[in-house]
Amino acid sequence: MSSEPAHGRHVVVRTIKRAEAADIAGLGDAGTATVHEAIGRRGYLGPELRPIQQGVKVAGSAVTVRSHPGDNIMIHAAVEVCQPGDMLVVTSTAPSTHGMFGDLLASSLMARGVVGLVMNAGVRDTTDLRAMGFWVWTRHVSCEGTVKASPGSVNVPIGINGVIIEPGDVICADDDGVLAVPRAEAGWALEKSNARLADEEAARARLSAGELGLDMYGLRQKLIDMGVEWRD
Template sequence: MTPTRQDLIARYRTVSSPTVYDVLDKMRHPNQALSSRIRPLARGHRLAGPALTLHGATMSVADGSWGTAFSYDMFRAIQPGDVIVFDCGGHEQGGPWGGNTGATARVKGAAGIIIDGGTRDETDLIAMGFPTWCRFVTPVLAHGRFQIHGFNVPITMAGQLEARVTIAPGDFVVADDDGVVIVPEALVAEVIEFAEAAEQAEVAIRRAIEVGEDRESIDRRLDRWALLKARQATRETP
């Protein structure tokens, strides 16, 4: 039975970004972690959901235009549980996100936002409980300095292992205090299955550590990746 969108969102919220990354790494998709410079405004949030992408860049001509038609369309397109993923195209001057945009997205049902760029109104965003990951906070307004070019298109953002990570609409975002991981849409159902199995094994491993069992013995007896290895072995069998 194919899991529903809401089921996948709920399940991904129970697993950590390190576990999800480890699964992707073992599945030979290592370049799925965003740069560690993209950090949460407030600690303790766990964010997971389908990516609703947004792209913009520094204006080439300061004519006061800001591409609001695209941002309005983006707000109208939000489905409950979406995670807005905002590529600012390297813009370092102003904050194209803030309190009013955060409030609008929250009311429309967005779960949070990941910005490869800046935001304003940090205190306001934290107070309203809208999970926000960003590169920097600034009082500088983006109007007249930044142009939104489109939404729900493939984008790239700064990566941890390689320069850029590609994110397509519908890819799953997993974010917590450790960072942000992107799960390609085609792998979403399988990755959560392996991640859940790994975290269940992790509970048993930690219990064994706490009672003083020899670490080598634990590692031989309990394998976080047993399910993943078995699935891969089955596929490789002629």
């Protein structure tokens, strides 16, 4: 189930479909830049979502949370439905800079096997989170606290930076950012990403041997056609 709650009702959807584990792992290994290019430059959640750690590449199934600004009660509700290999993806109904997530919630999610968090608001306890090995991509880092007073929904479609994320979509995250791949496209996306990686390896060998990208990619003639002249 992944439909929008009818008549504005708040729901916690317990059961979602997930992509094949091998496809998720392969997309994580490929990295966001490669996958983004391979699938037609789609799914990027924007430069505002930055990692609090460095050198980490992960992918997982999206468990989505729609919360009220400055209120993290629905994150607590989401923990119960998470499974090993999931990525929690949280947004709020209006902009929020609050630190809505910290090390205690991370402990709960790690006990469920969750591989990371994408937070379209703020997190706190970042030193502890890094020490724990809980990986986070967030819009803000803030010590500002939250309340637990407003209902929201878990495992419904959410939007971040114009990208709609359905529960069970594959979330890839690394130092370059965060990318969402529709669950139904995961296998195809991995095939396209692997093909791109192979092409890049061949191109790397030619460039390392001294060939110019200007010639290898046919860019010299393109520049000539645009009126660029070479002069000594």
